[in-house]
Amino acid sequence: MATIRDVAKLAGVSVATVSRVLNQNGYVNKETEKRVKQAIEQLNYKPNEVARTLFKKTSRTIGLIVPDISNPFFPELVRAVEDVMNIYDYTVILCNSDEKGEKEKEYIDILKQRYVDGIILTTNQLTIGEVSKIDVPVVVLDRPLDHSLPSVIANNYEGARMATRHLYDIGCRRIAHIQGPLHVVNAVERFNGYRDEMKELGLWDEQLVFLGDYNLKLAKEVTLHALQTLSIDGIFAGNDVMAVGALKAAQQLDLDVPNDVAIIGYDNIPLSEMTTPELSTVSQPIYQMGAMAARLLVKKIEGQSIEQSQHKLPVQLIQRKSTMRE
Structure with missing residues (x-):
């Protein structure tokens, strides 16, 4: 050589x-x-790329920290970031934090030691004070952190109101919500949208809210309990994974979906079209979000001016058979 x-x-x-x-x-x-x-x-x-990195204090590499790569929402987001970064000749290092703040801090230390040129965060375990000490360009994706940081998110609040209103429009009056993790901003925004829509409809009842933690198994368990103890004719799950859990629970109880209980999820991951019946959902522009965050980071790394740093993208309700009542 x-x-x-x-x-x-x-x-x-x-x-x-x-x-x-x-x-x-x-x-x-x-x-x-x-x-x-x-x-x-x-x-x-x-x-020798290692030697060049040490000399130049740059590596044409960025870090992408996600909370849970096993969640089907994140692979499409990761793919979008990687596709765009490859266009600009950057390599992506993927880090899975498992929703743990300490693990996230460890990854950031490792990424800084490797002289990454920037970091995309799709978690909100760190405070703004901790993020401000990272000392490389940072873009926040999917989960907003602070207005001082460039961010790309979807309109979770309006999407939740849209989903709740849809269940009402097809005749549901006892509409339950399976909520995501209490510490995750987008889960809270979706809960807030559901609550405000239910209040406006005169249907608000805090007993209809259950914690599903963005987890299929837990969502199934809480739905089984809810359907057996309460009168429920509609379910808005905070993501599609939990909606699948709710669907499994309804089917285990031999309930007809959507006529006995209608179910709608959130995200529009491929899994939502693979169930029987297919799941209605609120569709986020997942790929567009990842691509936009990557372009923002490249601009920050290269010192370009950013006309707009805060992006809140619209969502779309997609009706499938899980809410198509006879």
Whole structure:
């Protein structure tokens, strides 16, 4: 394997000159630069990226921290970030925090040691004070943190009101809500939208709210309990994974969905079309969100001006068979 010294010898220049050509740092006349590049190509020389990173304090790498990659919502988000970053010749390091603040802090320390050029956060375990100390460009995705940080989110509040109103419009009057984790901002926003719509409809009853924690198994368990102890004819689940759990519970009790109990989820992950019946849902522009966050981060890394740093994207209600009553 060729070394930088081999390139210097073949080109008839010093190692320092080859280094300046590789790093585009310092003046090298065009003829010398041409000889160095010809020598690099002839020897098929590959620079030591670790050494270059240490020298330049940059790596053309970004970190992407997600709370739970097993949640079907996040793979599409990750794919969008990776697709855009690849266009700009950045590599993505994926970190799974498991909704644990300490693990998130450890990942950030590791990413900084690797001289990542920026970080995209899709969790909200850290305070704004902790994030401000990261000392590399940060963009917040899916879960808002603070207006001082560029962010890309969906309109969770309006989406929740939309879902609740849809259940009312098809005849539901006892509408339960399976809520996501209490510490997750988008779960709280969806709960707030559900609560406010129920109050406006004159149907608000706090006994109809159950914690599902964005978990299929837990959502199934709380739905089984709710359907057996309360009169419920509609369920708005805070994400599609919990909606699947609710659907399984209804089917276990031999209830007809949607005629006995109608169910709607949130996110529009592929799984929502694979159930029987197919799940109605509130669709987030998942890929668009990830792509937009990636472009924002590139602009921050490259020092470009950002005309708009806060983005709240619209959502869309998609009706499928789980809310199509006869």
